[in-house]
Amino acid sequence: MNNIISLFSRANKTQPFEHLVAPHVSGLYKQAYQYMGNASDADDLLQDVLLELFNKQEQMSQADNLPAWLNRCLFHRFVDRCRSRKRAPECDNIDDINVSDDRRNMEPEQYCLNRQIIAGLQNLNPIQRAVVSLHDIGGFSLPELADIVDMPLGTLKSHLHRARKQLKKNLQLQPFDGQARQSV
Amino acid sequence: MKCHEIAESSDEFLDDKLQAMQRQKIQQHLASCTVCSATLAEHNEYRKQLSQFSVPEPAAGYYALLLRQARVNGEQQKQRHVARRYRLQGFAAAAVLACGILAAFNLGQSGLPSDASAEQFAQQTELVSEEITVLINVPADMLGARLALEFPEELIPHGIEHGQQLAWQLDLKKGANAITLPVLTSGSFAHGKKMLVSAQIEYNNKSKLFQLPVEFFSPHKARYDLVPRHRAHATYFI
């Protein structure tokens, strides 16, 4: 019996790596999904990042702001991937993405909104996509964001401004007269 | 106040984070500037839409598996760097054993017939340590459930000297519960071999028996599919 107890105290003991990352993995997945636009590519990106994180456990345990630190790793992986993808044929067409599972698990209205936003994000360049989704969806503050994407605050603000403008356009949030807009 | 200043403070304005004085100035400007009030309304709508956005939830148990897989891969990468000489000949490295339990779990149904293939396990002098993951998906919290696992002869639960059966009480939480156990196995047994682990769960004086096929996957290529929520098959990884 003692054997059994010792076995299970060992088996049930959470591994340090899992223990450290588990509270944040859902947030990372969601962010990866916003970057990649579908579950399968998000999974692929996240697998890469988690393996990298496994090898950086010491740094990870010293991070002051772990969610931001983890997102920094994710962001850099994402950007690397975009660079290497540039040479490969694009497969970013939102209509090709298989989301049948999502559709099944969601209200139609929610599903439509999600699709619009994902499509809108996919139409932004990778930096804009990252900035706008981390800030406007993920809720990271500008100083956190500056750290995640490694940019001075001023540059970041102008990226955010342009990204929002483009995303609003993509979402067709333009109920107002174009001329009035131009006169600003 | 200028129009561009309004644009710069629009988030703080909408979040109500401005000081009363500043807020009042903006309100005055908005009252007289249709462009700014239209832009602000648009920004408000934009924020509203983004706040309603949600990423589809992955299948139950996905995160636990993802983390475990990263650890197993990482550990094995390290081992390859550090301890090449410990690798056993003839054993395809990176084998991890995994088995899954049906996504649907209905208490009260009688168990499936037990037919574990009890092929003779050739006595090997060298045993390797592996991990087996049992994934149990339950529809509601089951605190203090009793789980009994019976292993085929090829797998020896680590730390148990006699017998192939383990039983203990545990708290199963609604959704997927991943239980990882160390096992010893012969270094030379074939990967394609079919093995079954029996699992019995008892809760509230009801019990259910599962026969779980053990699947092998190589963590370097492992691509477990997302567990389909409505499919009644046991195997989660290939």
Ligand SMILES: [Zn+2]
């Ligand atoms: Zn104005």
